[in-house]
Amino acid sequence: MKTAVFWFRRDLRLDDNAGLYHALKGDLSVLPIFIFDTAILDELEEKADKRVVFIHEQILALDRQLQKWGSAMQVFHGTPVEAFQELIKAHDIAAVYTNRDYEPYATQRDSTIAGLLKKEGISFHTFKDQVIFDRSEVVKDDGTSYTVFTPYSKKWLARLEDDHLKPYPIQKYKHNFFPSKKTVIPSLKQLGFVAGKEPFPSSTPDEALIRHYDKTRDIPTIEGTTRLGIHLRFGTISIRVLASHARQWNDTFLKELIWREFFMMILWHFPRVVNTAFREEYDRIVWRNKETEFERWCRGQTGYPIVDAGMRQLNATGFMHNRVRMVAASFLTKHLLIDWRWGEAYFAQKLLDYDLAANNGNWQWSAGCGCDAAPYFRIFNPQRQTEKFDPDGKYLAQWVPEWGSDAYPEPMVDHATARDRCLAAYKKALQR
Template structure:
């Protein structure tokens, strides 16, 4: 006779503490089997077989497995299509319910709708919960019921709406006695998944009181370790957003604003899914990009002759990380100095970034290009030299990522003043005509 269980389907929530779906599953009537699916629909599109993000997920699952084994249970990790995975699970077990947390990306919404339909045909409830944000979908909207498209009023409403229960931590870790008791399952190796060990040391998260309380002082200085490195951990849910917001409320409003920006972009993607492939401000799709492939390759390699841009791209290529101030400068340079379509840069960042998140990556690239909601105006064109004087005056960051740096290390790919005037002309023709 098949064992009666509930399933907690882990996705972007790879933790035990304050995990919404896990909490509600464990409070239910049946023992809970934790499940993770390495979705071939996603993995097959990753060209780099040493993808560090897959390695991060794999490492996080191993840590979860150790915790579950201590409770006489284990996480069932399946490699394949989501549909085949649930066919397998519902064949092996008498599944009474599936619990998981909301996801807001177009593919995830379509996938979850398909799973819910499939399970309903087997009379299995599909129960989903809010977990990766404090406010989702249409919880923060204008008085006329439409979504905000400008950050400042959105953040003001967000803060004004926040109540203690919105960031109450759910003690899921206190209910692990209701896990399904089983011999631990073997997690497929990276090789089993078609990947290789990335042999990479991930940056450690630092959410100490000192780091967060000093965030506003150092956040724009790329040579200083002044940021929390929380973005990678938030991306895969190994930390709780509610816990981070609690810390931000106590220690630093500027850091809280960064967490709210994350939710703002998630809300934009949810309400305006066309931004995945097109400009939020649709008239910006009329811009005639130059799209010079040789210049794009130089930008990718960090060989533009603009030291701050090149240092940023070299940091990205080597580590999968880039300081946020430098992300703005490198993105703006590609779109405005080189007049290369923001989608090219967005795709390159998506390929490289450890903390790649569709909504934030898309939102920030469209901000840099001027095409997004609440974006930098088209006529704001960063001068990389002025940005260097302001944020890396001793060239510490530049020298770290460009060994043996000299002022004439490369001939600049384009003159700043020439590029600025050209960008203004092209943008005016595309946006104003």
């Protein structure tokens, strides 16, 4: 029996899934698969990585639902090439469907798989699913990509129509899943990881929170942000559903979703930003890169309580409040003159909602070297940020309980001195 394959990646849901919808609408029975890609997993240093736990939980949940529909998830642990070689031997595959991913590794991986499938006479179909507009759908009138957010967001909003937010109705085609008995899914231990105990944020959008998002998002002591980042990252919520809510409930929150797509568009058009500054002249900066200072920043022992609170929250939970992320990133790059790539890599290890495009874009923004970045002479004053966004010290008390006692370290650098040093280093590099 000829079969189609649907390859789950950053779209771990059965509802409103573009590629899955197109696969099920066809004439072939659809075999759902997931690959625990060793090329990605082997790079993870932390074997208690909560993101792997999250993915594993979602795969188990998807499999339970598929079993109710008479199917099952086929799960592989290895490289995508190995997985598809095994699939081709076991099934008469006519087509493979999946949703697009825009990161450099993903595009190279998909190119390799497309080539492998083509040699076997198997078609490869990719679809837009994790964004409303992708690749070159929102560009300047001359066809070139935007590099400044405001005109991009205006064009994005002008292009947005109701049809862009229409969900894909999967349920009516569920009978087209490949009939399977329960399959064996590798355990976390078999994957080389250990289970975590902490619950993950809900994937259900909180209407009341989003309606007040513009008023609460900068206050780290309250639940003023949605915590939906991990669900957007792994596709356990549909961007179309979330954008529909945002459109009705809060323009500021919708703007944040547009920022997410802006950074994805930048990564697609300028993949070099993974390793180099968007503004290439900023790669001339002579960073101090003191490893002992970097370690203190990582541990939350800088002597600046707002920075330390954020880093400790990150280390303990895999989350850091958005406002505090900016302060911590500015402190590392501007106060300590440590290369933004060091901080970006650390966040990539720790953040539950880590997304390459957003993480890279925001770190380059903080360092002043990215597209549409804050000017390099804009340097956050940690004390003023604390006074403005945590005036009662509740956030500091939660994460830096020894603050104000002899047990808390003195500031590792004076703010005014660090500011002058940063301005001199940036100015020297940019005047060459």
